[in-house]
Amino acid sequence: MPYDKTDELAINTIRTLAVDATFKANSGHPGAPMGMAPVAHVLFNKFMTFNPKNPDWVNRDRFVLSNGHGCMLQYALLHLFGYGVSLDDLKNFRQVDSITPGHPEAHDTPGIEVTTGPLGQGFANAVGLAIAQAHTAAVFNKPGFELINNHTYMFFGDGCAMEGIASEAASTAGHLQLGNLIAVYDDNHISIDGDTKCAFTEDVLKRFEAYGWHTQHVKEGDSDLEGIEAAIAKAKEVTDKPSVIKLTTTIGFGSKLQGTGGVHGNPLKADDVKQVKEKFGFDPEKTFVVPQEVTDMYHKHAAEGAAAEEEWNQLFKKYGQEHKDSHADLARRLTRDLPEGWVDKLPTYKPSDPAIASRKLSESVLEAIHEAVPELLSGSADLTGSNNTRWKNAVDFQPPNLGIGDWSGRYLRYGVREHAMAAIMNGLSAYGTIIPAGGTFLNFVSYASGAVRLSSLSHQRVIYVATHDSIGLGEDGPTHQPIETLAHFRALPNMMVWRPADGNETSAAYYMALTSKQTPSILALTRQNLPQLEGSTLEKGIKGGYVALENKEADITLVATGSEVSLALEAVHTLKNDKNLKARVVSLPCVEVFDAQPKEYQLEVIPDGIPALSIEVMSTMGWEKYSHEQFGLNRFGASGPYKEVYKKFEFTPEGIAKRAALTVDFYKDVKPLRSPLNRAFQQLI
């Protein structure tokens, strides 16, 4: 279809909105929106199906702006199509408590699929969204019912192209032959340091070919709307490979500084704003102008999307008549509620049950619940046998032509790509029909920090199965032994960090991880065996902390997590025998969940009047909040059989008893001796 003046006007409307919003905020990135307005216009109007009145419709096409600093492009589009983003919201760009923050945030703005800005994340999120589509289609589509057939479109720039996470995700997408994924690479030759030739001279399309992508190049990205349309249409025809279209554009198109770094991350100057508007035929004195014909055009497309959703709703209704169970399953998944009765599948343990490593206990949970919780999709960054993330008889999610799995498979082989794994999981979760769980060693969750942070910020229900959680992994040594890792993630808002001490606590961790719809979890699990505790139950575990051994006459509370809880329980005897001191023991598998309990309960667990000593075989940082003194490891570990390593660092009943006695002595003169949980004021949350 030929393009006319209204198309041109629409494109320039997007551009001037970006110019006005960044100028008004005196902050932001006009360059990318001005350069990418043409492709955005073509993509959204000619290819994408969505209903702005229901941004949650499951079969909508997904759009991800991986170069999230260009978010005024996205906010302008959302406004023009009639999402819940008003002109006033655009005027409040980058202001406190607006829904138009400096980078797109999924949780706050209707129509934003995933949180982007940290470069490369959106790229990998899009791969996750595409995997989720392929999987959900394979599970739910039936003859005559192509319920799920949306595409995922993603824009990325040079910055994303340079980030390792995008490389990992691109390699994964190529391997998985994700034909439903179409990316547009904004080849504008400019990054913050100026011309990309100063650091980035590789052949990007050749690299993507090497990954197994279909590649095209549109050379006149500022003007060749037909060429853009043809390239996207061609990409849609390629169904056995992801597609990338290299689009050569001029950053800040229309500005006096177009094509330079000057227009990347700074608003245009006042005179430049005026000349841009004049150039585009807009009144230079007016701001935030949306011509009626542009609104009409965009609203017409929005209405078509609403109609498409309505048609889909009818189809889904009919589907319900013919495929009752699948209908109920999909409808339920979209509420993010879990199936009735799934909790009964969670394993529970008696003290007489054998000692088992918590990574194995985690495997038992997955084995027990995977049938009851069909949205659970497990995987590992190439540590399947070590993370124990795969249930028996799991089918791999793989392109069927590889002969090693199929699209309905629920086990993802992420390869040695921790960062992409985490961001892909964010995309899987954002799709709405999947709860992803992915494994690596706890130490290497750090490789994924950038994406883990966005799990929290964007409220994704993802589960990090983080095994080999301490010096207890033994021989692999300091390069693999976490010290700072739990402190790091406990300091991250909206993240549950679990370190279960036994089987019941492991089940509790999964219970909370699966039922917390807005919060991701890290499950720190041991390589070594752990005994089943006397005092643990699922119910106690889900409080995040509880008394594992009570003694109303105790001289001290020992507070421990994971593998150190059973050590603390042993230390009680040593303390009694060697020091004639009485101790009680608290297990605190998840401080964030414990923090959410009523204060009264918390003070029963860690009471006033006696000192508390924390015991965790890694950084003590953070434990001052729950204990008066801390026994930990504020240095790197050692390579050796784990019992030897524990002994080297005095993590033995004797080592604990010695420190407990010193603690009791140190606090004997302090009156009143308050529980560390008593604070002078509440934190802002």
Next chain:
Amino acid sequence: MPYDKTDELAINTIRTLAVDATFKANSGHPGAPMGMAPVAHVLFNKFMTFNPKNPDWVNRDRFVLSNGHGCMLQYALLHLFGYGVSLDDLKNFRQVDSITPGHPEAHDTPGIEVTTGPLGQGFANAVGLAIAQAHTAAVFNKPGFELINNHTYMFFGDGCAMEGIASEAASTAGHLQLGNLIAVYDDNHISIDGDTKCAFTEDVLKRFEAYGWHTQHVKEGDSDLEGIEAAIAKAKEVTDKPSVIKLTTTIGFGSKLQGTGGVHGNPLKADDVKQVKEKFGFDPEKTFVVPQEVTDMYHKHAAEGAAAEEEWNQLFKKYGQEHKDSHADLARRLTRDLPEGWVDKLPTYKPSDPAIASRKLSESVLEAIHEAVPELLSGSADLTGSNNTRWKNAVDFQPPNLGIGDWSGRYLRYGVREHAMAAIMNGLSAYGTIIPAGGTFLNFVSYASGAVRLSSLSHQRVIYVATHDSIGLGEDGPTHQPIETLAHFRALPNMMVWRPADGNETSAAYYMALTSKQTPSILALTRQNLPQLEGSTLEKGIKGGYVALENKEADITLVATGSEVSLALEAVHTLKNDKNLKARVVSLPCVEVFDAQPKEYQLEVIPDGIPALSIEVMSTMGWEKYSHEQFGLNRFGASGPYKEVYKKFEFTPEGIAKRAALTVDFYKDVKPLRSPLNRAFQQLI
């Protein structure tokens, strides 16, 4: 030169040593050493020049085993060549306090250049070593004096090839045309999850071609010693590109399980050990056997290396006669001492000096000292103008044919590649002639966590210039505002985290960062302006913490860092006026350095008897160690002008005063009220 039976015997000696060591440890990875023994034998004996008696000789060829889990390969080689690694050390493989830990650690084992194991790190370290060579050669080589001409050789496996950090580093190396870097890709088709076809089906060599590398494939990597030799020789001839040789090998060559995942990460079974030895003509009943002719062969090569070093020493002596200053400079750099008088260049400030953002103060330090400290090599991950890492008139480190810099340039454009930047800096530092400083936003140092951890573990003097350090960055919003970041890196052992409050403290941070030969630093710097403090000096700053405002009758100590110190000083007045309370203020720019001060000094700073309130506009985690109560931000930030954001979260003199008053009230009945620095027992370090 044709290969004979001694070569074969040597290769099989390496293999059987790896088999014996992993069997004895009942732990470790025999597969990679068995597969890569042939290429290692050819590389080390035919190409590499090194002196095992002086592993620090600056012009030695460097070797990096990026697939560090195969470290028995490296330990066996070190032993055979006569480095300080005995047969007993091999027998102590993976034992507590051995010098043969589970993964190679640079700081502990003679001959190990960089710490590897976390996949992809070694790859990027090698790029750093190669950059360092090119730079050092450009600075010091003179006609007739090719002092620095070593090569960097690096082995990597499929795991490294999948990691994003290696992609980033490979793209960088291609851009930089590092002809002195030669990599061998162990194409054995096996990773932990089994056949790489389950997750990794890209065309690796094509990808490296896209990066600008020279590529070759040797198909018979188990046996074709001539082919291996020819490929390495060819790679050395290519001087304008890094080279990668894809070497198809059989993992665990010789084992009954060869070519399978079964031999990747587990020792061979006893019967397999025997049959391997029989197959290779070794006595199956003997262990750790090194035939004399192998020792002779390797020691002969080692002696040639010692002779080469002696020749080089003569050359260097002669160089000293003709190029006295350069000789002195290089000789000094190798001691890691800084030049005399450099400290006098550090800027100092008076309270009347204008308010300046600490990122700009950092720029002033670089401007002031870069001539005096020629080993300082700065750079940024594509945020040069924001990080302020580039001094005026800096020359870029670039291949001269690009026309935008040269090899002697001291400014590195890392591109948007934070993780590779950090690991490249580790390599630069490990080379021995450079102190690297690299910039990104503090929030994105997290992208580099994996490499930052190894800066600490391997004692590299690298400087992370981490700007935009808090919600004070304003409009970019929560995706860019650090909350957990400082807690994370403060929990990391052997890392100095600095958050200077003004100019003198910024100079102090650089002083400590540059003079701490074994410890990396993160400098957290503001985007927004900070006033010059009344009480600050360089001398106080380098103590890590000091009294910024004393009051012997104070009711409370306010402990703050960075941008919050001047706020705390303002709050003193508010407290006096509104609450009639007296406060003293402590600036604590670096807790790690403060921790190293005498206890007496520490207790002068944060004394007994009055409560302390910490103020830092991010996670409170860790501050319990230095204060009784904590005012911080345990949630994500907000997008908006920074003063608005500060106000939203009550980081104002009033917000501080309110909490200070609550703190005073809360502790008024506690006797004795001890400084939080008083502890019941010392931590293990």
